[in-house]
Amino acid sequence: MADVAREAGVSGQTVSRVANGKTNVDDATRERVLAAMRRIGYRPNSAARALRNGKFRSIGVIISALPTFGNSRTLDAIAAAVVPEGFSIILMPVTRPTQGEVTGAFSKLNEQAVDGVIILIEQHQLDQSAIELPHGLPVVVIDSSARYDYPVVDTDQADGAATATRHLLELGHETVWHIAGPPQSYSAERRRKSWRATLELAGRFVPPVLVGDWSPSSGYQAGLELAADPSVTAVFVANDQMALGLLRALHETGRPVPADVSVVGFDDMEESAHFWPPLTTIRQSFEAVGHHAVSALLAEIETGAEVGEPVTVPTELVVRSSTAPPPA
Amino acid sequence: MADVAREAGVSGQTVSRVANGKTNVDDATRERVLAAMRRIGYRPNSAARALRNGKFRSIGVIISALPTFGNSRTLDAIAAAVVPEGFSIILMPVTRPTQGEVTGAFSKLNEQAVDGVIILIEQHQLDQSAIELPHGLPVVVIDSSARYDYPVVDTDQADGAATATRHLLELGHETVWHIAGPPQSYSAERRRKSWRATLELAGRFVPPVLVGDWSPSSGYQAGLELAADPSVTAVFVANDQMALGLLRALHETGRPVPADVSVVGFDDMEESAHFWPPLTTIRQSFEAVGHHAVSALLAEIETGAEVGEPVTVPTELVVRSSTAPPPA
DNA sequence: CACGTGGATGTTTACGTCAACATGGACGGT
DNA sequence: ACCGTCCATGTTGACGTAAACATCCACGTG
Numbered sequence: 001m002a003d004v005a006r007e008a009g010v011s012g013q014t015v016s017r018v019a020n021g022k023t024n025v026d027d028a029t030r031e032r033v034l035a036a037m038r039r040i041g042y043r044p045n046s047a048a049r050a051l052r053n054g055k056f057r058s059i060g061v062i063i064s065a066l067p068t069f070g071n072s073r074t075l076d077a078i079a080a081a082v083v084p085e086g087f088s089i090i091l092m093p094v095t096r097p098t099q100g101e102v103t104g105a106f107s108k109l110n111e112q113a114v115d116g117v118i119i120l121i122e123q124h125q126l127d128q129s130a131i132e133l134p135h136g137l138p139v140v141v142i143d144s145s146a147r148y149d150y151p152v153v154d155t156d157q158a159d160g161a162a163t164a165t166r167h168l169l170e171l172g173h174e175t176v177w178h179i180a181g182p183p184q185s186y187s188a189e190r191r192r193k194s195w196r197a198t199l200e201l202a203g204r205f206v207p208p209v210l211v212g213d214w215s216p217s218s219g220y221q222a223g224l225e226l227a228a229d230p231s232v233t234a235v236f237v238a239n240d241q242m243a244l245g246l247l248r249a250l251h252e253t254g255r256p257v258p259a260d261v262s263v264v265g266f267d268d269m270e271e272s273a274h275f276w277p278p279l280t281t282i283r284q285s286f287e288a289v290g291h292h293a294v295s296a297l298l299a300e301i302e303t304g305a306e307v308g309e310p311v312t313v314p315t316e317l318v319v320r321s322s323t324a325p326p327p328a
Numbered sequence: 329m330a331d332v333a334r335e336a337g338v339s340g341q342t343v344s345r346v347a348n349g350k351t352n353v354d355d356a357t358r359e360r361v362l363a364a365m366r367r368i369g370y371r372p373n374s375a376a377r378a379l380r381n382g383k384f385r386s387i388g389v390i391i392s393a394l395p396t397f398g399n400s401r402t403l404d405a406i407a408a409a410v411v412p413e414g415f416s417i418i419l420m421p422v423t424r425p426t427q428g429e430v431t432g433a434f435s436k437l438n439e440q441a442v443d444g445v446i447i448l449i450e451q452h453q454l455d456q457s458a459i460e461l462p463h464g465l466p467v468v469v470i471d472s473s474a475r476y477d478y479p480v481v482d483t484d485q486a487d488g489a490a491t492a493t494r495h496l497l498e499l500g501h502e503t504v505w506h507i508a509g510p511p512q513s514y515s516a517e518r519r520r521k522s523w524r525a526t527l528e529l530a531g532r533f534v535p536p537v538l539v540g541d542w543s544p545s546s547g548y549q550a551g552l553e554l555a556a557d558p559s560v561t562a563v564f565v566a567n568d569q570m571a572l573g574l575l576r577a578l579h580e581t582g583r584p585v586p587a588d589v590s591v592v593g594f595d596d597m598e599e600s601a602h603f604w605p606p607l608t609t610i611r612q613s614f615e616a617v618g619h620h621a622v623s624a625l626l627a628e629i630e631t632g633a634e635v636g637e638p639v640t641v642p643t644e645l646v647v648r649s650s651t652a653p654p655p656a
Numbered sequence: 657c658a659c660g661t662g663g664a665t666g667t668t669t670a671c672g673t674c675a676a677c678a679t680g681g682a683c684g685g686t
Numbered sequence: 687a688c689c690g691t692c693c694a695t696g697t698t699g700a701c702g703t704a705a706a707c708a709t710c711c712a713c714g715t716g
Contacts, residue, residue: 010666012702013665013703029664043438050671050703051376053671054671076421079421090386092416093407217601217602219602271599341674352693373671376671377674379671379672379703380675381701
């Protein structure tokens with residue numbers, strides 16, 4: 001900066017003013033400074049800036065299971081929403097979502113240099129208790145658990161699951177089986193509860209739940225069990241990957257989809273339209289989730305006040321070829 | 329820091345020494361300082377640290393198409409490799425890999441606060457020219473193009489594609505068709521060239537290339553064309569997602585896999601084992617790629633010297649149920 | 657013409673940390 | 687007892703920036 005100031009024949013302060021777009025600088029002077037900046041290749045030093053005014057213009061994202069379909073999409077949306085605001089993202093992966101790891105990541109971020117934190121961790125049951133975080137830093141949690149003290153954003157899991165179940169019922173199926181996500185996952189829990197509630201509301205028999213871990217393999221395993229039971233005609237699977245595994249199991253055991261059994265997934269991955277048969281599923285908008293999380297966090301950073309209401313992002317039923325009325 | 333110093337009855341410098349684990353501090357004093365830190369909840373301020381010693385302990389990752397299967401896996405591997413070293417990751421997404429966007433992201437990182445940059449951008453043909461970056465910051469590129477001035481890490485695309493093609497030939501197929509990735513992608517180009525070379529080496533007819541864009545839909549489109557040609561008995565698809573689309577096209581047109589046509593993909597996504605039929609494919613280790621990229625970058629940061637040799641990560645053929653000898 | 661006003665620019669200082677140098681006391685050797 | 691050495695600890699200053707305050711000049715007004 002000093003070099004630029006000398007080159008332009010002004011004081012460092014004026015350079016600072018130009019760099020920050022202050023208005024009270026003469027146009028001619030501004031031009032001279034800008035030219036000098038370009039000539040010297042001046043880049044403001046963010047460390048010094050941060051030191052000076054206590055803001056870092058960056059937010060931290062604590063994330064587990066990054067390569068997961070939903071998480072990577074959400075992260076991308078967060079990134080897209082944050083960059084135009086002039087913020088950057090500091091990534092803090094945790095290998096397992098335990099209390100220890102999360103608080104560790106959090107305090108690393110705290111030392112590091114962030115103005116706020118988004119927590120994108122699927123499993124809420126952390127050592128039996130909600131995450132406890134030192135206060136003083138704005139935080140937004142992506143997850144619709146009510147157990148956090150922080151603003152929360154999530155997909156409307158319950159409505160999506162209810163829609164999926166109702167779709168199958170309306171097609172004429174007697175009841176709907178369910179392959180759930182892992183027990184520690186809050187979204188899995190919500191989808192399962194909502195599926196059950198929908199069945200009960202319609203006065204239908206509630207079959208036992210099969211539990212997977214989101215992976216195609218676990219869907220395949222569960223699918224093998226389901227395929228062996230001839231009374232199964234409709235299955236709501238808690239995500240598309242497990243649905244893929246189920247489809248495979250159904251193919252292998254010679255039960256045609258959708259003629260013999262109907263399948264609905266959840267997520268609507270890019271691949272789902274090309275499964276065999278193309279999968280009917282619940283589309284969720286990770287983009288909207290990421291976008292809302294960023295809005296809430298930035299608002300909190302600006303104003304210091306937490307936004308009270310949890311934000312819920314709606315889902316949409318996408319009907320393709322894996323559902324049909326039950327066999328006669 | 330001043331508070332801690334007062335609390336412990338020492339000077340700030342001693343606190344600094346304790347915080348940095350210097351040895352020349354009396355044990356009793358150290359204990360006293362640590363206790364004071366805990367009591368006050370002291371966190372070193374990284375901005376000041378960075379300002380003081382010119383290092384940031386963080387690296388930037390410029391990435392496009394983050395939710396892409398390979399990219400998210402690689403990013404995760406980078407994160408995993410970087411965190412134990414005490415570095416953190418600053419994410420800098422670019423929407424399109426143009427020269428302008430990349431250099432923009434680069435200079436943002438430069439101002440921001442990074443010690444080095446990993447560029448994870450698939451398409452190398454940036455406005456007809458290689459990326460030009462201002463020098464002075466260590467850079468590693470993930471991509472095996474020879475056109476960069478920087479250390480480079482990538483999967484052994486050529487060997488993988490050759491292995492896939494040879495596998496099909498050895499099964500007895502007369503020739504192998506190819507659905508390629510987008511023309512701007514260097515990996516797509518490598519796979520295509522290597523497929524062609526393998527065919528030529530074996531003295532086989534080289535069929536025209538179908539070009540996709542990595543998406544399942546583009547694979548489906550290409551698949552429809554291929555399915556219409558009864559002479560097609562073996563297809564090497566440049567990634568698993570397009571292979572999924574091809575499988576769907578083959579199902580729809582009633583051409584059984586692998587009895588009538590064999591398919592080999594590339595990537596080995598988690599889903600591929602559960603496609604119908606389970607997909608034979610080339611597994612690449614994104615983990616290894618990320619890991620090597622980080623090693624190279626950290627070495628460059630430490631020593632200041634670029635590592636010369638490009639690193640190539642081997643692939644592995646995974647045989648499942650989508651390949652078989654051609655129909656009699 | 658003296659004075660007040662307001663805008664452009666300069667000067668000083670503090671942000672939190674740590675390297676470099678300074679200080680001071682304990683201990684060993686002669 | 688004197689001196690040199692070494693180790694623990696303290697003091698000073700600098701990193702690059704921007705807020706707060708100070709200065710200076712042009713211009714308008716009575």
